[in-house]
Amino acid sequence: MTAAATPATSPATADERSGVRLARSRRNAELSLLLLAMAMVAAYGAMVEANVLDTITPTFWVPAAAITGVFLGIHLVIRFLAPFADPVLLPAVALLNGLGVGFLHRLDLAKAAPEDRADLATFAGTGGRQLAWTLVSVILAGGLLALMRDHRSISRYAYTLGLAGIILVMLPAVLPASISEINGAKLWVRIGSFSIQPGEFAKLALLVFFAYYLVRKREVLSLASHRFLGIDFPRGRDLGPVLVVWVISLLVLVFEKDLGTSLLYFGMFVATVYIATERVSWLLIGLVLFFGGAYLAYVLGRSVGGPFANFYLRADIWLDPFAKPYDEGYQLVQGLLALGSGGLFGAGPGAGQPLLLPEVQNDFIFAGIGEEIGLFGLSALLVIYLLIVERGLRAALAVRDSFGKLLAGGLAFTLALQVFVIVGGISKLIPLTGQTTPFLSAGGSSLMANWLLIAVLLRVSDAGRRPVTGTGGKVNRPAGGPPEQLHGAPTEVIKP
Amino acid sequence: MPELVITVARFGFLVLLWIFVFTVVGVIRRDLFAGARSGRLVAAPRAVGASTGQATAKPAKVKRGRAAHQLVVTAGQLAGTRITLGEAQITIGRAEDSTLVITDDYASARHARLVPRDGQWFVEDLGSTNGTYLDRAKVTGPTPVPLGVPIRIGRTSLELRP
Numbered sequence: 001m002t003a004a005a006t007p008a009t010s011p012a013t014a015d016e017r018s019g020v021r022l023a024r025s026r027r028n029a030e031l032s033l034l035l036l037a038m039a040m041v042a043a044y045g046a047m048v049e050a051n052v053l054d055t056i057t058p059t060f061w062v063p064a065a066a067i068t069g070v071f072l073g074i075h076l077v078i079r080f081l082a083p084f085a086d087p088v089l090l091p092a093v094a095l096l097n098g099l100g101v102g103f104l105h106r107l108d109l110a111k112a113a114p115e116d117r118a119d120l121a122t123f124a125g126t127g128g129r130q131l132a133w134t135l136v137s138v139i140l141a142g143g144l145l146a147l148m149r150d151h152r153s154i155s156r157y158a159y160t161l162g163l164a165g166i167i168l169v170m171l172p173a174v175l176p177a178s179i180s181e182i183n184g185a186k187l188w189v190r191i192g193s194f195s196i197q198p199g200e201f202a203k204l205a206l207l208v209f210f211a212y213y214l215v216r217k218r219e220v221l222s223l224a225s226h227r228f229l230g231i232d233f234p235r236g237r238d239l240g241p242v243l244v245v246w247v248i249s250l251l252v253l254v255f256e257k258d259l260g261t262s263l264l265y266f267g268m269f270v271a272t273v274y275i276a277t278e279r280v281s282w283l284l285i286g287l288v289l290f291f292g293g294a295y296l297a298y299v300l301g302r303s304v305g306g307p308f309a310n311f312y313l314r315a316d317i318w319l320d321p322f323a324k325p326y327d328e329g330y331q332l333v334q335g336l337l338a339l340g341s342g343g344l345f346g347a348g349p350g351a352g353q354p355l356l357l358p359e360v361q362n363d364f365i366f367a368g369i370g371e372e373i374g375l376f377g378l379s380a381l382l383v384i385y386l387l388i389v390e391r392g393l394r395a396a397l398a399v400r401d402s403f404g405k406l407l408a409g410g411l412a413f414t415l416a417l418q419v420f421v422i423v424g425g426i427s428k429l430i431p432l433t434g435q436t437t438p439f440l441s442a443g444g445s446s447l448m449a450n451w452l453l454i455a456v457l458l459r460v461s462d463a464g465r466r467p468v469t470g471t472g473g474k475v476n477r478p479a480g481g482p483p484e485q486l487h488g489a490p491t492e493v494i495k496p
Numbered sequence: 497m498p499e500l501v502i503t504v505a506r507f508g509f510l511v512l513l514w515i516f517v518f519t520v521v522g523v524i525r526r527d528l529f530a531g532a533r534s535g536r537l538v539a540a541p542r543a544v545g546a547s548t549g550q551a552t553a554k555p556a557k558v559k560r561g562r563a564a565h566q567l568v569v570t571a572g573q574l575a576g577t578r579i580t581l582g583e584a585q586i587t588i589g590r591a592e593d594s595t596l597v598i599t600d601d602y603a604s605a606r607h608a609r610l611v612p613r614d615g616q617w618f619v620e621d622l623g624s625t626n627g628t629y630l631d632r633a634k635v636t637g638p639t640p641v642p643l644g645v646p647i648r649i650g651r652t653s654l655e656l657r658p
Contacts (some may be wrong), residue, residue, distance in 0.1 A: 380517050381513075
């Protein structure tokens with residue numbers, strides 16, 4: 001036994017560590033980054049006007065100022081409700097969102113007749129609607145931060161959320177095509193002129209459920225295994241859940257005719273299983289299952305058609321978009337041409353021809369922006385996505401409970417996968433599917449869901465960076481207490 | 497608008513985008529280094545104040561990089577049990593889903609846990625009734641566990657071994 005004086009010094013060093021961390025809420029860094037991002041949004045707006053209108057109107061700063069106000073609001077909310085949250089997440093997301101609004105406003109300018117352009121109202125058109133959606137989304141994100149003071153509290157609703165997620169996923173598939181089908185993908189619920197994409201919210205709900213389920217089951221999934229070729233493979237019966245999710249995602253592929261969504265759900269599950277068990281075999285099983293399924297769908301689509309025909313068509317366009325550049329391949333070809341004509345440095349904001357691209361406000365916004373800011377600009381945007389994802393994974397590493405780790409890791413991965421699916425689609429790396437580009441694309445559902453995702457990441461990172469043992473009231477753990485202590489009931493009271 | 501202004505603005509915007517990216521990276525980097533400093537504070541002794549020879553010798557031992565690879569139960573009903581340590585945390589308690597289920601009358605259902613961070617294991621009490629002791633000091637927050645120092649939970653005693 002080498003027991004010695006160490007324990008006496010340990011509490012002191014622990015306190016000292018928290019003392020060091022105490023000063024590191026980094027909210028001022030967040031504020032200055034946010035202001036820098038907003039200055040860039042304003043500069044973008046000015047350049048768009050200079051290129052499209054040939055002059056800068058005196059009101060060019062109004063949209064940027066409006067969106068700055070919205071983000072300053074959420075910054076204040078974070079300052080009070082999640083003071084130790086990651087300082088990088090908000091400015092990075094705000095920049096993407098602001099540029100998205102700016103680009104949509106630029107599309108409105110291009111669509112308007114030349115004589116109306118100068119007095120196009122700031123809050124009209126797609127850009128104005130996106131600005132309104134941003135406001136709604138940010139309010140929702142702030143509300144989530146206020147309601148969810150401890151991320152572990154949502155694990156109580158895991159089964160409810162799981163059920164809600166499955167219903168949301170299945171809703172567009174069972175509704176008639178007249179309500180749910182837009183551009184060949186059944187992903188929507190249309191009510192009048194208003195349409196929402198329930199799948200966007202489903203991924204959040206499902207992820208909470210996955211995280212909760214895997215925290216419960218991960219021992220079984222990771223311990224019981226047999227070794228083959230140096231990799232631990234799980235037992236056959238433990239494959240059950242992953243097979244269920246695989247079948248569900250294939251059903252999504254067949255009935256909603258959308259590869260991207262299907263890949264998103266399946267990838268999300270496989271990644272959370274991998275994070276939970278640290279077993280590479282799950283990644284292999286997932287990849288084999290998915291590619292096997294996709295190939296099967298392709299072969300079936302060629303020979304049988306029916307529900308698989310849409311996927312076959314998309315894969316076919318992907319294999320050779322220039323075969324039919326004016327009909328089936330038109331969108332992808334135009335996207336590639338836009339990226340190509342953008343070149344390294346782009347045509348300059350406002351100087352491209354984004355209206356030649358079909359669906360430029362949704363799926364192809366990345367190609368539309370790419371034409372104007374070029375490869376250098378696009379890679380900057382991709383690095384910003386990468387940084388957001390990295391901060392999400394960092395939050396997962398820093399937080400101390402398994403549920404939070406799985407939740408943050410899974411959410412960050414989902415965001416990365418979604419960016420991969422759409423950017424890979426427009427750049428012809430994978431078959432094109434109608435995913436939204438997070439924070440950039442026009443559309444309320446996507447924006448709301450992704451801002452809620454960011455709110456959860458902020459909450460988890462706040463829990464992870466919060467000092468472990470604080471003395472001041474401000475740094476104490478959030479009220480409510482960790483759920484796992486509720487049933488850690490006292491067993492015996494010893495009185496000396 | 498003069499052509500020159502537009503060209504300058506066009507490249508200026510791209511430069512601005514990358515400046516933003518690198519500023520963000522700078523903030524993250526400062527964050528990392530701040531974390532590393534606080535990490536060092538845990539590992540290194542406060543040398544100036546440390547008067548006894550033991551206090552300076554002990555952290556040096558930790559620093560020498562002998563990582564803990566086993567958790568051994570040295571006293572109590574489970575004496576002799578060994579757990580090989582990996583990356584995962586170890587929960588200790590009477591609850592059946594604990595990593596180490598101890599049948600000790602003085603232990604709570606979820607008593608304590610051992611969490612690895614940067615190669616160092618930390619013991620954390622999970623709000624147990626009778627408390628967790630590292631050697632003779634009561635564990636109040638996450639506390640680094642040196643090799644060979646007993647963690648006492650009820651009548652059970654555990655040690656980290658290389």
